[in-house]
Amino acid sequence: MxxxxxxxxxxxxxxxxxxxxxxxxxxxxxxxxxxxxxxxxxxxxxxxxxxxxxxxxxxxxxxxxxxxxPGAEEAVSRKGIDVMIAMDVSRSMLADDIKPNRLERARQLIYKLIEKFPDDRIGLVVFAGHAYLQMPLTTDHAAARMYVQQANPGIVAAQGTVISEALRVSTKAFNSKDRKFKSIILITDGEDHDEQAIPLAQQIASEGVMVNTVGIGSPEGSPILDTSTHDFKKDASGNTVISKLNETELQALAGATNGIYIRLSEPDQAVAALDAQLSQIEKTASGDNTLREYTSxxxxxxxxxxxxxxxxxxxxxxxxxxxxxxx
Structure with a gap:
């Protein structure tokens, strides 16, 4: 036009x-x-x-x-699993007890996971006070990197850490007919206690989903920078809010689904541990992908x-x- x-x-x-x-x-x-x-x-x-x-x-x-x-088509067979990455983008992820901050360290981890699993289909869910399917399961890992780069607290209006909703949205992205080949990697500080998360994890475990949790932050906690005021976030009484890593809930979530819990310090170590854990999941061959040569x-x-x-x-x-x- x-x-x-x-x-x-x-x-x-x-x-x-x-x-x-x-x-x-x-x-x-x-x-x-x-x-x-x-x-x-x-x-x-x-x-x-x-x-x-x-x-x-x-x-x-x-x-x-x-x-x-278009030229000739060539069928491509991949053998892998379906991995949904549930990424916490709440404002507490801006805390800098892990440098440069929790959110950026989570991005670094996801980039390395994408590189480590070239044959797996990867999807992305972002969550704070609500959870949204940001990217469905795909082998287009370049698109996955783009969506991860764009993930920030501004894309989810409601604040909080609704882990149960993140698990629910992630589970819906899988093929409901498969009772294996599926895993959720939950990356969060787990700051808010979600009473529905554990029962839901037990339910999706019965559907063949393994949940592996990655804790971002420290138990001692850190203040949260408010990007609108460039000052630390304060509560109603004027006290500085300290965001702390809730390891207990994340460990319980992973245990309920035969997954593992990792406190993120170095992304390479976390990727190696997750790779070892996911290698226990039976992989499925998918031949629905094709490569076609094009002459420009x-x-x-x-x-x-x-x-x-x-x-x-x-x-x-x-x-x-x-x-x-x-x-």
Whole structure:
């Protein structure tokens, strides 16, 4: 649509220039004198130069569209598990008892997990006061990295740490017909006690889901920076709020589903422990992915546009039969 609009604008400019030239000729005066003055001017050449510009712009538009011809398909078989990552993005994750802060350290962990599990389908749930499916299960790990990078407290309006809702949303993302091949990696400081989390974990464990929990933070806690005031968050009494890691609940969640609990210190160590744990889950082969080779033609259109642009630049607007040095 943008390209079509550009062509319409170009046509309008051409019509305006023609109108302006005719009006200017009339203003000069004697028609015979004007005719003599512009006898070397060629209306045909002017039109031809405009058409060259139109073809050049059209070629650029087609080049930008990157026209492709599909080639042969190749079936790709992957053998892995489905991993839903439930990422806490509440404001307490901005506490800096783990440098640079809990949220950034969680991102670092997830990036390494994505690299470690190239054949697994990965999905992302973000949660605070509510939980949302940010990305369904996919093997597009580049997209997963993008969604993780964008995760921050601002994308969830309600604050809190609703672990049970995060587990529920994550479980719904799995194929309900499979009773294995599934795991949830819950990354949170577990600050708010969620009474529904343990019973729900026991329920989804019976459906073949393993929950592994990763604790972010320290039991001693840390104040939370309020990004709107650039000061530490305070309670109703004016006291600085200290966010503490709730290890007890996270350990109980993992234990209820035969998973493991890890307090995050170094991402590499956490990834190694999670890899060892997930390797116990039976993997399934998925052959629903295909690779298709595509032949692109954008370079031909760009070359054509360059050719016509050079031609238009050197093509004269005066009549080709006119020789200025002819005696």
């Amino acid at each position: 943008t390209g079509l609009f550009a062509l319409i604008v170009l046509g309008g400019l051409f019509a305006f220039v023609l109108f302006w030239k005719k009006r200017t000729v009339k203003k000069i005066g004697d028609p015979l004198l004007v005719k003599e003055l512009i006898k070397k001017y060629s209306p045909f050449n002017f039109l031809f130069k405009f058409l060259l510009v139109v073809v050049c712009l059209t070629a650029i538009i087609f080049g930008a569209a990157n026209l492709q011809r 033609y954008f370079q031909w259109f760009i070359a054509l546009a360059l050719l016509f642009l050079i031609t238009e630049f050197f093509y004269p607007e005066r009549s080709l039969s006119y020789h200025p040095f002819k005696i």
